[in-house]
Amino acid sequence: xxxxxLLRPRSLDEARKALVDGAPKxxxxxxxxxxxxxxxxxxxxxxxxxxxxxxxxxxxxxxRAATAGADGLELGALSTLSQLAESPIxxxxxxxxxxxxxxxxxxxxxxxxxxxxxxxxxxxxxxxxDRELVCLKKGGDLCLAISGDNRYHAxxxxxxxxxxxxxxxxxxxxxxxxxxxxxxxxxxxxPLDELFVGPAEDPSREHRLAPGxxxxxxxxxxxxxxxxxxxxxxxxxxxxxWPLVEAAVALRLEGGTIRHxxxxxxxxxxxxxxxxxAEAKLVGQKPSVELxxxxxxxxLAPARPMTGNAYKVPAxxxxxRHALHRASGLELPA
Amino acid sequence: MPTQLxxxxxxxxxxxxxxxxxxxxxxxxxxxxxxxxxxxxCDKGDCGACTVQIDGRPVLACLTLAAKAETRExxxxxxxxxxGGAEGCHPLQDAFDRWDAAQCGFCxxxxxxxAEALIRRLGRPVTRDEVRDALAGNLCRxxxxxxxxxxxxxxxxxxxxxxxxxxA
Ligand SMILES: Cc1cc2nc3c(=O)[nH]c(=O)nc-3n(C[C@H](O)[C@H](O)[C@H](O)COP(=O)(O)OP(=O)(O)OC[C@H]3O[C@@H](n4cnc5c(N)ncnc54)[C@H](O)[C@@H]3O)c2cc1C
Ligand code: FES
Ligand code: FES
Numbered sequence: 001x002x003x004x005x006l007l008r009p010r011s012l013d014e015a016r017k018a019l020v021d022g023a024p025k026x027x028x029x030x031x032x033x034x035x036x037x038x039x040x041x042x043x044x045x046x047x048x049x050x051x052x053x054x055x056x057x058x059x060x061x062x063x064r065a066a067t068a069g070a071d072g073l074e075l076g077a078l079s080t081l082s083q084l085a086e087s088p089i090x091x092x093x094x095x096x097x098x099x100x101x102x103x104x105x106x107x108x109x110x111x112x113x114x115x116x117x118x119x120x121x122x123x124x125x126x127x128x129x130d131r132e133l134v135c136l137k138k139g140g141d142l143c144l145a146i147s148g149d150n151r152y153h154a155x156x157x158x159x160x161x162x163x164x165x166x167x168x169x170x171x172x173x174x175x176x177x178x179x180x181x182x183x184x185x186x187x188x189x190x191p192l193d194e195l196f197v198g199p200a201e202d203p204s205r206e207h208r209l210a211p212g213x214x215x216x217x218x219x220x221x222x223x224x225x226x227x228x229x230x231x232x233x234x235x236x237x238x239x240x241x242w243p244l245v246e247a248a249v250a251l252r253l254e255g256g257t258i259r260h261x262x263x264x265x266x267x268x269x270x271x272x273x274x275x276x277x278a279e280a281k282l283v284g285q286k287p288s289v290e291l292x293x294x295x296x297x298x299x300l301a302p303a304r305p306m307t308g309n310a311y312k313v314p315a316x317x318x319x320x321r322h323a324l325h326r327a328s329g330l331e332l333p334a
Numbered sequence: 335m336p337t338q339l340x341x342x343x344x345x346x347x348x349x350x351x352x353x354x355x356x357x358x359x360x361x362x363x364x365x366x367x368x369x370x371x372x373x374x375x376c377d378k379g380d381c382g383a384c385t386v387q388i389d390g391r392p393v394l395a396c397l398t399l400a401a402k403a404e405t406r407e408x409x410x411x412x413x414x415x416x417x418g419g420a421e422g423c424h425p426l427q428d429a430f431d432r433w434d435a436a437q438c439g440f441c442x443x444x445x446x447x448x449a450e451a452l453i454r455r456l457g458r459p460v461t462r463d464e465v466r467d468a469l470a471g472n473l474c475r476x477x478x479x480x481x482x483x484x485x486x487x488x489x490x491x492x493x494x495x496x497x498x499x500x501x502a
Binding site for chain 1: 335336338354355356358377378379380382385391392393394397398399401402448467468470471473
């Protein structure tokens with residue numbers, strides 16, 4: 001494994017300083033799972049890891065805590081996936097996030113992996129992860145999935161690169177309208193979807209944090225009465241695998257009528273994929289099997305499968321129908 | 335190579351060891367402390383053969399920096415015998431023996447550490463489904479898992495019965 005130094009700042013400001021001084025070869029460490037993979041596999045990796053876990057005091061505590069604040073629920077970036085999956089606060093309207101956290105990876109990985117690291121992990125595309133290959137993401141001139149084995153690649157929004165966004169938590173978090181809080185030159189917040197960068201804008205990165213910036217919290221806005229959410233993922237194996245496709249749905253019903261809907265599909269596009277047109281068609285309607293089947297058709301209508309991943313279109317439709325039915329409480333017909 | 339001095343507790347013993355900063359906990363255990371029970375299988379989070387407990391929770395030693403274990407309580411399969419079994423043999427180890435739950439044995443240390451955490455967390459006899467969920471990160475190429483599930487359920491019942499008898 002490539003060597004590196006490990007810095008242990010005691011405050012966010014110290015962390016920022018270490019990151020700015022070491023830029024661009026210093027990176028914050030959550031649990032370090034994805035960073036270690038890069039170091040071991042000979043992929044582009046930092047020379048200095050800035051440990052976030054030694055940050056002390058109230059800030060340190062809040063980085064690991066889930067607290068109900070004025071703007072909604074604040075989840076610390078160092079919370080582990082197990083913590084999120086088991087958190088009693090993440091029930092009801094927030095259930096989709098806990099469900100995704102509880103299904104990702106394996107139990108021992110969930111005991112380690114952090115929320116921040118999960119959102120900011122690098123894609124799993126096997127061309128990107130192969131140290132011998134220079135794909136578009138690593139400064140080459142072509143996405144190798146185009147003429148290669150693209151069974152796990154994008155069916156929506158791809159180009160010029162066709163990797164899919166790896167984070168299982170980003171999908172429900174976006175459906176729940178999450179924002180992120182960032183510690184940088186001055187503290188700032190932005191909607192989660194604005195944090196992510198697609199390959200058309202810049203194929204070499206997936207998020208727009210500047211060197212020195214640390215993601216400190218994910219904020220889930222307080223939902224209105226009648227809000228609920230659900231998550232559904234399809235995997236080749238029940239554990240160990242990243243999803244083939246996943247769907248997260250947030251709905252608000254009033255007197256049996258849908259008043260608000262947000263649909264996000266995961267592992268189908270280089271960004272968590274918002275199906276806005278399909279959402280709009282749900283509003284004002286009453287949940288029904290037909291409505292949800294039509295919604296799933298509409299959400300996947302823009303899909304352009306590659307040579308090896310056409311199966312993802314019906315798979316994503318199915319995942320979305322599951323999530324819609326679970327969120328609305330309407331039984332899915334066998 | 336930059337090294338660091340680490341202080342940690344491993345299987346109840348205080349250890350002070352010098353190791354390169356970039357070493358994983360698995361490397362520290364195997365190559366500095368001679369605790370070779372935890373296995374280096376895939377070395378990337380796929381197999382679970384390196385599963386140990388930190389502060390009682392199962393984690394993957396191959397993806398844990400040694401530095402991260404500093405000041406924490408690490409338990410490996412070598413420490414299992416001290417965790418409530420008579421004469422150095424944990425009821426789980428005894429059950430694995432009686433049920434022939436190990437063949438090549440490569441996966442066994444990791445599975446024992448995942449299983450022990452489950453039984454302790456639930457504090458009652460466990461079901462096969464609960465064991466399946468808890469072992470979702472531990473691969474076994476040999477047994478087909480059936481006997482592993484049998485052994486863990488059996489051990490959890492015996493641990494529970496022993497607890498009842500002790501408190502009666
Ligand atoms: C076998 C296996 C199966 C898996 N299956 C899934 C799955 O189904 N779904 C899924 O979503 N994931 C899955 N994963 C991936 C796993 O969830 C991620 O590797 C993990 O969440 C990364 O978290 P971390 O804390 O270790 O991140 P790290 O490795 O510490 O960090 C990842 C990146 O984010 C940066 N970073 C971390 N924290 C911050 C912060 N607070 N601010 C700014 N930058 C930061 C780091 O610098 C680094 O670039 C799987 C992994 C394995 C090994
Ligand atoms: S060696 Fe750690 S998971 Fe395989
Ligand atoms: S007994 Fe051989 S891998 Fe499980």
